Amino acid sequence: MKVQNNNLLSYLQLFVLAAMLCLATPATLRASSAEVFKAAPASRVVTLTGFTRPRVGMTLVSEESAMCMSVFADMGDTIGPKGRFAILDSKFIKLEIAQLRADINRLQSDLDYFRKEADRYTKLVKRNTAAQSELDLHMRNLNGAKSKLRLTQLKLHVDQEHLRRYTLRAPAGWKVIKRYIEPGEWVTKGEKVAELGNFNTLLVPYALTVKELDKIIKMGSKVTLEFPGFDKTVEAKLERISPDFDPETRKIDADFEITSGDFKFRGGLRTELKIEMPDPGGAVVVPESALVKAYDDKFLVRPDGVRVKVLLLGKSKDGKLRVSSRAVKAGEEFLLTP
Template sequence: MKHVSLLTLALVLSVWLLPASVRAQSQETFEAEAAARRATLTGFTRARSSMTLVAEESGRVEKVMADVGDTLGQDGLFAQLDTTFIRLDLRENRAEQERLKSDFEYYRKEMNRYKQLVKSKNAAQSTLDSNVRAHQGALQQLRGKQIEERVLMERMKRFSLIGPAGWKVVTRYIEPGEWVTKGEKVAELGNYEALLVPYALTGAEFRALKEQGENITLRLTDLNIPVQARIERVSPGFDPQSRKINVDLQISQGDFEFRGGLRTELVLELPDPGGAVLVPATALVKAYEEYFLMTPEGERVRVMLLGSGRNNLRRVSSPEVHAGDRFMVKP
C-alpha cells in the first residue's frame, strides 16, 4: 500500500516538473470553424450589347462594307443603298427653290413699286394688296421647299446603313443588288469590347458572390486560363420557375479573343448544409473505430469524420458540435 502511494506521488510530481510550455500546449484550445462546400457554376460569354440594324429607307443595296466577323470602322458604315432617285429629288427641289427666289424678288419689287404708286394715288389699293399677297405666297412656298430640302438631306443620310463604331457583325442578311424595304433587318451587331457572362444564382450563392467584392475570378475552361470579372448588373426580380436571381458578370480585360460562347466556371464557397465544421487533425481522438473531440472540461463528444479539408484540417459533423464551439487541440 505504501509502495502504491509513493508511485502516485511520483507521477504527480513528474507532471508538475514538465516545462511550462508543454503544460500550456496540452491545454491549448481551438474554435470549430464552419465548413464550406464548393459550388462550381458554368456560364457562357456573350456580347456586352447587341442590336439589330434595320433599313430606314427602301432601296437597292449598292455595296456592303462588312461581312460576318468584321469590325465596323470609325464611321460605322455597314452598307450603302442606291441614292439615284433621292439625288434627283434634291436637284428638283433646289431648282424649284431658285424659281421661287426669282418670284419672291420680283413680287418684292412690284410690292415696293405699288406702295409708291398708291401713296401718290396713281394705283388702286387692291392692286397693292394683290402684290403683297403674291409676295407672301412666294415667301411661304420658298420656306416650304427649304424644309423639304432638309428632309431630303436627312433621308439621304439614312441611305447609308450605319451601326456603332467598333461593333462586330454577327449576322448579315443582305447582299449587293438586293432590294430592301423600310424596316427590314439588314444585320445583327454585337459589342465585343467587353463580355458578359449571365448566371442564375440562389440567395446563398448570390451572397457568396457579393462577399468576393471586386476580385471575382472566372476560369475559361476551354482555354484553361483565369480572368478577372466584376458584377455588371443584378436583376431586381427573379426567375419564377427556378426562383433564382439573374446576375451578369462582365469581363473587361484578358489575353484572349473576345467572342461569345466561351465556357466559364465560377467557384463559390457556400456554407455546408449539414452543419459540418473544420477541426485540426490533432484534435481527433480515435477509439473503437469512432472519433471524438475533447472539450476543455474533459468531456468527450462523438463526431463523424467526413473527410479532409485545407491546411491539415478535418471535416466532421455532430449534432452536439457547432461552429464557434471550443475543443482541445491535443487531448
C-alpha cells in the same frame, strides 16, 4: 500485535483513498493542463458556369426601300471607322433633290420679283397714284411665294435626310454577328439587314442566390473568373443586378463585366465562378490530432472528457479535417490531443 494490525489497517485505508483520488480526478487534471482549440466553421466552394456574350447587341434595320448596291462587312468583320455597313441605290432620291433645288431657284426668283412689286406699289399708294387693292394683291403674291419657297426647302431637307439613310450605318468597332442582305438584293423598309454586337466589352450572366450575391458584394463586387478551355483567369466586376428573381430556381440574375484580358474577346467562352460559402450542413474544421478513433467510429473530446461522435467528411484546403455532428457547433472547444 494489536498495534501492528492497526498500522496495517491505516496503510490499507491510505492506499484505497489514494486510488480513489486517482480514479476520480484524471479528466479534470488533464482538462486543466491539456491544450484546447475552437472548432471553425467549414466552407464549401460553389462553382457556377456562364458563357461570355457582347456587352450590347443590336439589330440593324433599313429605313428605306431600295436595291442593295454594296455591303462593306461580312459575318465576323469589324465595322470600320466610318461606320458604313451597306449602301442602297439612291438614284431616284437624288433626282428628286435635284428637282427641288431647281424649284427653289425658281421660287426665289419669283419671290424677288413679288418683293419688288410690293415695294413699288407701296410707294405708289403713299403718293395716291395706285389703288390699295392692287397693293394688297401684290402683298398676297409675295406671301404666297414665301410660303411655297419655305415648303420646298422643307421638302429638300426631308429628301436629304432620306438620302443620308440610304447609307446603312453601324457603330464603329462593333462586329457583325449575322448578315441578311447581299448586293443586288431588294431591301424593304423595316427589313433586318444585320445583327451586330459590341465585343470590346464582354458580359457573363450568372444566376445567384441571395447569400451568394451578398458574399460577392462584400468582396467589393470584384471576382476572378476561370476559363477551363484554355487555363486562363480574368478579373471581372459585378455590372448589373436584376431587381426580380426567377421563381423556379429562386435565384437572381446578375451580369459580370470583363473589360480586359489576354484572350480574344468573343461570345460563347465558358467561364467558371467559384464562391467560397459556409457549409449548409453545419460542418466544422478540426485538426487531425483532435480525432479519437474507436473501431470504425471517430470522436472529439470536450475539455470535461466527454466524447462526441462525429462523421468524417474529408480534408479541407489547409490540411485539416471536415467533420459533422448535430452535437458540434462552430466555436465550441475540444481537446487538441486527447
